[in-house]
Amino acid sequence: MDHQPLQKLKLKVHGTHCASCEVLVERAWKKVPGIEKVHVTHASGKAEVWYTHKPNMHELERLIQKDGYRVVPWHERHAAHAGAHKNSITDYLEIGGAFLVLVSLYYILKQFDLLPTFAVTEHMSYGVVFLIGLVAAASTCIAVVGGLLLAVAEKYSELHPELTGFQKFKPHIYFNTGRVVGYTMFGAAVGALGSVISLSATANGYLIIAVSIVMLILGFQLLHLFPWMRRLTPKMPKFISHKIHDLSGKDSKAAPFTLGALTFFLPCGFTQALQLYVLATGDWQVGALTMFVFSLGTLPALVSLSAITSFAKGAFQRYFLKFAGVLVVLLAVFNINNGLTLAGLNVHIPNFGSSGIAQAETTPIVDGKQVVRMLVNGYTYTPNRFTVTEGIPVEWQIDGRNAVGCGQVLVIPTTGLTKYLSKDAVTIVRFTPEKTGEIPFNCSMGMMSRGSGFTVVPNTTGAVADVDAGDPEIIPECDPNLTTCLPKPEAQKFALTVTNEQGFYPNTFTVKKDVPIEVDIDAKVPLGGCMSVMVVAPYDVTLPLKLGKNTLAFTPTKTGTVYATCSMGIEMLQFNVVDS
Amino acid sequence: MKTTITIRGTHCKACKALIEDVCSDFKEIASCTVDFATGKTDIEHTDELNWDELKREIESAGDYKVELAHNI
Known part of the structure; x- marks a missing residue:
């Protein structure tokens, strides 16, 4: 034996997960001529080898490879894991390539309208449910x-x-x-x-x-x-x-x-x-x-x-x-x-792949109001970003005739506005942005174009608001000069509760035509997803359901069956309207 | 001849590899197969095999307990 002093080598062994691994590696390496002592710690994978003749790394790796371990020098341990490698330029090129391919694919599919837009509706056949499953698993x-x-x-x-x-x-x-x-x-x-x-x-x-x-x-x-x-x-x-x-x-x-x-x-x-x-x-x-x-x-x-x-x-x-x-x-x-x-926050994450297109400029102020137009097609808003001026009423014309699923219900979380988009006509939403910043909007399940919203900028041009355009939502309830102002018939009052045990109960009501209906809904449990908004589509009613008391009110004008649904069209309540 | 013993404390593939490696040091053992899930170990060996020594070697390799059959 020569009396060379022992030298130490530090290695990282990947794949050591228990004490047996330590012993296994130690035993394997101790058999190598020139190695005097081996100490392995399984938790960190650190292996210390004391030797008189420097062992060959490949030889060490070969000895334990069959048992599924890999070895790298200790100082390179972070760059690699489980047989991985440091990224080379080729790797980055490949990552970039994959990125480009996926984004282009998305745009191509988008362009040809091939992206699945399935809406959950009532009375689905199991075949449709299966299709939804196929699509769901391949998408979101x-x-x-x-x-x-x-x-x-x-x-x-x-x-x-x-x-x-x-x-x-x-x-x-x-x-x-x-x-x-x-x-x-x-x-x-x-x-x-x-x-x-x-x-x-x-x-x-x-x-x-x-x-x-x-x-x-x-x-x-x-x-x-x-x-x-x-x-x-x-x-x-x-x-x-x-x-x-x-x-x-x-x-x-x-x-x-x-x-x-x-x-x-x-x-x-x-x-x-x-x-x-x-x-x-x-x-x-x-x-x-x-x-x-x-x-x-x-x-x-x-x-x-x-x-x-x-x-x-x-x-x-x-x-x-x-x-x-x-x-x-x-x-x-x-x-x-x-x-x-x-969550009600709109943060601009660079939006590659966002299906939305921003409206290019600040909306012009015409006659003291700002008119913006938006098309809802399937699950997409076009454009989906607007820039408007603070303090000037906005007239938002929304063509929701091609909206599907939850796209039919528009929600502005910050202001609590919930609007059912008409299937037959352009829906008009009016509001006045009171302060600069972001006003995000989306459907009640957040499934529409990402990052949709208004950017409110300060009023620098000195434009003034058209006072009349400000609050057109307030329509005089009763004009005494007109015959419409007949004494209001007594409303038909109903009450129901929403609980975990019974869901919406009761959920079927028989009501009289042309008499206002008022349903007190006591939500004992928080309602999420599409259930957070109740819609009575034929009468253009949307009611955000919050925990506690809510009141659904509308006047049926036709006999037959009217459903109150969630924002994706799932029936929640049924009204059988009969002649009074 | 073939004998089956039970080794307590085997919990992974490394244990299997380790015990089989210990066995391979015994020239009396022709083959050794450990089922780490059950601890059942099949050993093909000659009559000269010193069971106590094998038990000692395996138990010193890790936190194992070798249960030899009564007839050994």
Whole structure:
């Protein structure tokens, strides 16, 4: 033996997750001639090697590679993870390419009007529900559910780099089975209870923002952008990681299964709309079937995603991960904006992909008022941004004849204005911006063009308001000179309550024609999503439902059946109008 | 001959690899397969195998408890 002093080498071993890993790596390396001592810490993956002859890195890696570990020099540990690499120029070019492809694809689809615009309506066939599922999974819902799935998949493969494609795919099977079973069961529960499991618009907004931030970090991690972000982990709530970690030992089926089932509660427009639909039906069988069919519809897209993440190899996997990363980041940005609007804040996140076009200039002031025109087509406002002057009345002409779903109800969260857009004519909304700043608007579920709003600028031209145009909403209720001012018939009064147990109860009323109706609605539970607004379309009535007392008032002028619906057209109340 | 023993404390693939590696140091052992989920370990060995030594080696490699069958 020569008596060279021992030298130390510090390495990072990726994939060590328990004490056995330490022993395993130590044992493997101690057999290498020239290595005197090895010490591995599984938590940090730090390996210290004392040697007399410097060992070959590749040799060290080869010895433990078959067990699924990877080795990098300690000082390079952050740049790489689980066999990843520092991004090279090629990588950035690829990321940029993926970005361009996805954005162009979006615009092309938009241009040809191929983007799905499905509205949830009453009396849907299960075929339609299935289609909605297909579309949902390929669009908005993949943002949250798919993001979660990608996160789980990534975490799982990181823990088990040695697994084969099928072994990696197994948890996805449980995840998706969990989803289908969970949706069916929760669907039945919602149908049976007639209770709504949803949040207020604002809470929904914040939840979306929170989920999006997690997605954003995840997206950056997939792309290996901002290596420091890795140190920002936990990527997922601890309890999830722990459950996923448990998989390592027991091959547990429960964790991904539970996770899948719980996706029922994730904020996704389609899922929520269907939950409300089920709620309105108040039938557990319909509820179970509807959600079952919906979750089946979401399967193809999600299973494809699972399959690709599990089986992809080599260059294809590299490209796929780049696309997935860019997509997750884009969707996260969309979602954040969406959430901000719902929370009543309009912050300008650079809006690539926003379907909206801003009106170019400040709206001219003509006759003391500012006239802006907006077209609502499907789920898009055109233009969706206006610049108006402070203190001057705005006449907002909205052509909502082609609006669908929740697009039929316009909400300005900051002022509390809620307006049902007429199906037959241009709807006019008048308001006067009182102070400079932002006035965001969207539909009651925040599903329309992101970042829509008014920018109110100071009045620098000295223009004056046309006093008459200011408050035209106040129409003299009764003109004594006209015959319309007959003594008002006594209103037909009704009362109902909204509870978790019974939903809207009672929900069917027989009323007389030409006699005003007043329904006191006592909401004992907060109503969220599209349920936050009640609409009586034929009489142009919109009523934002807040917790507590609300009054719905209108006068039926035709006999037959009139429905009060949520903003997406799901029936909430039924009025049978009979001749008085 | 083939013997099945139970090792408590195996919880992951690393444990499996580790124990199989320990076994491979015994020239009396021809093959060793650990099912880390159940701890069941199938060992193909000759009569000369020193069970106590194997038990000692495995238990010193980690937090394991080797349960030898009564007939050994």
